[in-house]
Ligand SMILES: Nc1ncnc2c1ncn2[C@@H]1O[C@H](COP(=O)(O)OP(=O)(O)OP(=O)(O)O)[C@@H](O)[C@H]1O
């Protein structure tokens with residue numbers, strides 16, 4: 001059984017994949033100090049609580065936080081007797097080309113998202129992920145990763161306003177009915193929500209213009225459904241895109257062992 005771990009700057013998600021479907025998914029805040037033993041206690045508690053009694057013998061990790069890798073390696077080795085595949089490390093091969101400037105360390109989550117997007121929807125794709133950052137990643141016709149866009153995350157933008165301006169409160173993102181707010185909270189929500197609608201639409205049309213071809217837009221991440229409502233920003237929404245990509249990459253590495 002495969003344990004797939006997607007560690008972002010804010011949250012870390014663990015999913016168990018039986019080769020055909022995910023049996024369970026659990027989320028915890030990312031903390032680089034968390035030890036192998038802490039991961040194990042947390043995971044086995046949840047497995048027991050939900051009656052998921054399976055043997056894990058493979059682990060794959062994508063992390064945007066390099067410091068968690070050491071403890072996750074110890075976790076896989078100590079408790080599951082395996083060496084984890086870590087996306088972005090030389091021993092983890094990708095089923096697609098990566099065509100970016102030499103020396104660029106593309107975020108593993110972005111690579112995994114494009115592998116998943118290509119697997120599900122084919123090439124000529126823009127993958128938008130609403131995480132800590134909002135990323136746009138471009139997949140060529142042949143599935144290659146050819147670059148993208150990094151914008152501040154939606155929650156990060158709201159938090160930055162609150163932190164930088166003494167009179168601006170902490171607010172949660174929502175979809176305001178009107179653009180013109182009549183109180184501080186509405187004004188902030190409008191700026192972020194409608195600002196993002198414009199940003200997403202604008203960046204996708206600029207990418208299409210630059211590529212000079214139709215491109216399908218796939219959205220993922222916690223806030224994607226909020227932006228999906230009513231607006232024609234995305235062609236498809238994928239709930240579990242990063243996890244799906246991890247299973248594709250794991251299978252590719254098993255089917256194509258290093259010679
Ligand atoms: N309507 C909503 N309003 C505010 N936050 C939301 C809403 N729906 C989902 N979320 C948030 O989305 C987040 C899940 O998003 P996702 O896993 O894509 O990114 P993340 O964990 O925040 O970032 P990263 O992957 O970079 O760590 C959760 O933290 C959840 O609180």
Ligand SMILES: CC(C)(CO)[C@@H](O)C(=O)NCCC(=O)O
Pocket residue numbers: 008009064105106107108109110131132133135150
């Ligand atoms: C952009 C984020 C933070 C999005 O999670 C991550 O993919 C990352 O840390 N990337 C490294 C830089 C890059 O992707 O070019």
Ligand SMILES: [K+]
Pocket residue numbers: 008109129131221242
């Ligand atoms: K994410």
